[in-house]
Amino acid sequence: MAAAKVKPVQPTEIKDIRIIREVIAQIRKPIPAATLRRHKKEEEAFLRLIKK
Secondary structure: OOOOOOOOOOOOOOOOHHHHHHHHHHHHOOOOHHHHHHHHHHHHHHHHHHHO
């Protein structure tokens, strides 16, 4: 079986300044405390599964 060829991908240019500002605002927004607690619980459960 022959290996699949991977086509090169060109970077995308975003020309709309509103989209760029929205993305930057979402990146800078802090993660809510409830989400952090949920991730911590999921991580603990995952580590318990791996340990066994």
